[in-house]
Amino acid sequence: MFGVDDEATEAAIRTYVKLMRATHAVSARTAPRLAAAGLTHTQLGVLEALLHLGPLTQRDLSRKILTSPGNLTDVIDKLVKRSLVERVACPEDRRSVRVVLTPQGQTFIQTIFPSHARDIAAAMSGLTAKDLASLGTLLRQLGTAAATPD
Template sequence: MLEVLYHKGMQTVQQICNRILLASGSMTYVIDKLEQKGLLKRNFCPEDRRVIHITITESGKKIMDKIFPQHRKVIEKLFDGIDQEEKQQIISVLKRVGQKASSGI
């Protein structure tokens, strides 16, 4: 969740759910925990009270600034030796899986 907010900026709960494929019930728990730690905050939409925007805090950004470069290196190592065409196939398959998951299967 922090990675989505770190790279994409403010997101609605639904947008985050779609990106990380987490059920909305679990999402509330995760948001509560990260908010308690001061890593993100909820912002209620003034136009529509049903919509809640989530933003990463400065503390969350600092953690991600520290963690993400290491995470990126691990991901790059995992995909080392896989050519560009294979990477595109993986991306395509994962997008289809994500779309299926977000549609409620």
């Protein structure tokens, strides 16, 4: 199948397809509430990271939410226009800029995040707590292995 003779490669492809389908299904479950709030998943990721981690540089945000620096600039620009975040110069390094939640942004993300978290939990409710822990471990292993050059 797949035009591949190697069993390990075929198993990897099958698992990859399942991973992508599951990711799509969970994202589709959370998308309507985000769309109603006028947010993309990436915009929510920025707001959530700032809520839980505090002010971050764009470089750190890019790493945390797994998006390119160019895309992140556009995402932050849109959040700035909505007065949800602002860019603040770092006093210790004038070349660096931190992204900070505004008071309006803080209230907004604190209001929307609990519902988003419940949507994720509902999407993943087909798994037990033990399943989720195992999946988390496996995904961490996969991410680490995939990020390691051959």
